[in-house]
Amino acid sequence: MVIGLSRSRKLRIRIFVFGFLAAILMLESRPATAQQWNEFYYHSGTGTRFYYDSSSVQRTGSTVLVRWTDSNLKGGVERLVYLAQVECGARTIQSLQVDRYNAQSGAYIGTVDLRASDSPRRADPGSMAGYLLDRVC
Numbered sequence: 001m002v003i004g005l006s007r008s009r010k011l012r013i014r015i016f017v018f019g020f021l022a023a024i025l026m027l028e029s030r031p032a033t034a035q036q037w038n039e040f041y042y043h044s045g046t047g048t049r050f051y052y053d054s055s056s057v058q059r060t061g062s063t064v065l066v067r068w069t070d071s072n073l074k075g076g077v078e079r080l081v082y083l084a085q086v087e088c089g090a091r092t093i094q095s096l097q098v099d100r101y102n103a104q105s106g107a108y109i110g111t112v113d114l115r116a117s118d119s120p121r122r123a124d125p126g127s128m129a130g131y132l133l134d135r136v137c
């Protein structure tokens with residue numbers, strides 16, 4: 001005699017499996033989010049505050065990768081978080097990518113690769129980029 005699973009047990013297993021698969025898909029579609037945002041610059045002319053994620057700072061020699069954002073919302077609905085590459089010795093910065101998030105829910109929308117459209121530029125003292133370099137270099 002073959003003993004089968006009860007109907008309710010099969011349903012619970014299916015719910016568990018579907019929930020597990022949904023969680024895996026959500027993790028794969030969103031970047032890790034254990035950010036530690038620190039304000040590093042305030043632009044009084046626009047009232048914009050700039051923040052960098054100190055937990056994202058990765059150093060390799062004089063090259064630093066860092067994520068930053070500002071207090072403005074794109075179109076009033078999206079928060080943009082940039083990944084920048086900083087060359088401390090040359091005092092340059094280049095945006096590598098931007099992650100887009102829903103400003104209301106915080107849900108990850110997608111990532112745009114900026115490598116082809118942004119080249120390294122000088123981070124002048126007193127500029128937003130200059131203050132970011134002062135913090136991470």
